[in-house]
Structure formats: C-alpha cells, structure tokens
Amino acid sequence: MKLRRQRQCPAWSCFAVDIQCQRLLKHDGPHGASPNPRYAQHYSWTDADPNAIEVLPGNVWFHRPDPSRVLQTARRVGEWAALVPGAFFLWWACSLTTAAVFLAVDLLLSVRRAHFVDLGRFTAGVWPGSPAAPRLIFAVxxxxxxxxxxxxxxxxxxxxxxxxxxxxxxxxxxxxxxRKRQRAALHVRRKAGRL
Incomplete structure (x- = not known):
C-alpha cells in the first residue's frame, strides 16, 4: 500500500480577501478557506469569478502533515520491529507466558500519556510519572x-x-x-441546552 502525500489547492481568491484555498488539490466544487484553523466561517469562490466571494458557515483549513508525528510513528514501528523478534524468541526458548509478560511490561514502560478506564465507582489507569519525582525502580x-x-x-x-x-x-x-445523582442532573441540563 503506497501512502500519498496530500497536497493543498494552489488557487488564490481575489485581491480584497487574498487567501489561498485550504481544500485538497483537485477538489470538487468551489474553493474555500478560513482565515485560521479555529474560525467558525469560511470564504468561498470559484475559478470563473474569484471576485465573487461568499461567506459560509464551517471551517475550511488545510492541515499540513506534522513532521514530528511522522518521526514518532517511524520510531514506534522500529521499536515494534525489535520487540516482536524478542518476544518470539522468549516464546520459543521459555514459554508463551514469558513472552506475554515481556510485551506487557514493555507496553507499560512506553506510556507517554495517561490512559484511564472507568468501571462504575472505580477507575483503573496508567500514567507517566512527574519528571521532577525521584526515579523509582519499583514501589507500591x-x-x-x-x-x-x-x-x-x-x-x-x-x-x-x-x-x-x-x-x-x-x-x-x-x-x-x-455524586451519581449530581452527574445525572448535569447530563439532563446539558441535553436540555441549559448549560
């Protein structure tokens, strides 16, 4: 499977607004662009008449690929490329349990942000420690x-x-x-549009 890099449409609007189209290259329909990624409206125009600008609701913004995200993905693929043969060797040499424990501990130690699962009144989670906290090998x-x-x-x-x-x-x-009653009342108010 070949990954294609998405390109931005090169069309510009009239001189009065002077904004580049924020849609993908070879898009269908009129050009569109918002002044920034959080703007609630966008300008719309056509190639036939770039001076006829319409203001429409909704944001239209071209999100360029984040190079740091690509590097993170490549690093994770490299880590997994090293882990899988190690786990397979442990499975072959010791047991499936040893390989599963190895993978589980490695996944836990590679956590970069907090993850939680709510189970009624209880919650279970995993989160990275503070950089200012002393390094511990193991603690309960x-x-x-x-x-x-x-x-x-x-x-x-x-x-x-x-x-x-x-x-x-x-x-x-x-x-x-x-606490459950308060949460239910808050949910009802949100649904009714009062919050």
Missing amino acids: AWMWHGPERNVKRAGLEVVLGRVTVGVYALAPRKEWGE
Missing part, C-alpha cells in the same frame, strides 16, 4: 481520597520505573450515590 503505595488524616483509602498504585499503574475508587461509598 496506597492512594487516599484527600490529604486529611481521617480519610479512607481510595486504592492502590504500583510504580514501575517512570510509569504508575493504579486502581482506585473515585469517591467513598457513602458519597457515591449523591
């Missing part, structure tokens, strides 16, 4: 619902190198019912 700690001395434990966290894995309750059992 309790998580608490607040800084006070009389609060209950919220859950458990395990630190593996610079990554933390944790499972904890979002609220104490006594407060959970009230």
Whole structure:
C-alpha cells in the first residue's frame, strides 16, 4: 500500500480577501478557506469569478502533515520491529507466558500519556510519572481520597520505573450515590441546552 502525500489547492481568491484555498488539490466544487484553523466561517469562490466571494458557515483549513508525528510513528514501528523478534524468541526458548509478560511490561514502560478506564465507582489507569519525582525502580503505595488524616483509602498504585499503574475508587461509598445523582442532573441540563 503506497501512502500519498496530500497536497493543498494552489488557487488564490481575489485581491480584497487574498487567501489561498485550504481544500485538497483537485477538489470538487468551489474553493474555500478560513482565515485560521479555529474560525467558525469560511470564504468561498470559484475559478470563473474569484471576485465573487461568499461567506459560509464551517471551517475550511488545510492541515499540513506534522513532521514530528511522522518521526514518532517511524520510531514506534522500529521499536515494534525489535520487540516482536524478542518476544518470539522468549516464546520459543521459555514459554508463551514469558513472552506475554515481556510485551506487557514493555507496553507499560512506553506510556507517554495517561490512559484511564472507568468501571462504575472505580477507575483503573496508567500514567507517566512527574519528571521532577525521584526515579523509582519499583514501589507500591496506597492512594487516599484527600490529604486529611481521617480519610479512607481510595486504592492502590504500583510504580514501575517512570510509569504508575493504579486502581482506585473515585469517591467513598457513602458519597457515591449523591455524586451519581449530581452527574445525572448535569447530563439532563446539558441535553436540555441549559448549560
């Protein structure tokens, strides 16, 4: 499968607006462009009459490929190209469990941003540690619902190198019912358009 680089349409509007078309090259229909990526409207014109400019709703902006993203993807492909033979060797030499543990630990240690899964009152997640925090090889700690001395434990966290894995309750059992009611009321207000 060959990847094609998407190119921007080279057409420009009239001198009064002076903006390049932000659609893809060889697009169908009139040209269009917004002044910036967050603008709520766009200018529209045709090749036949570039001076007849129409202002229409919706943003039209050409997103150029981010070179850092391409480098990140290439780096990840390289990492996986090294990992898969290593896991296959562990499977061949030891067992499938050893290979699976190797891949799971490597995936955990390569986390760059936080990922969470909510399971009712509880949440489980993995997140990178703070760069200012001391480097730990392995640690186990309790998580608490607040800084006070009389609060209950919220859950458990395990630190593996610079990554933390944790499972904890979002609220104490006594407060959970009230919190659910507040969340449901907020959802109803949002749906009604009052928020």
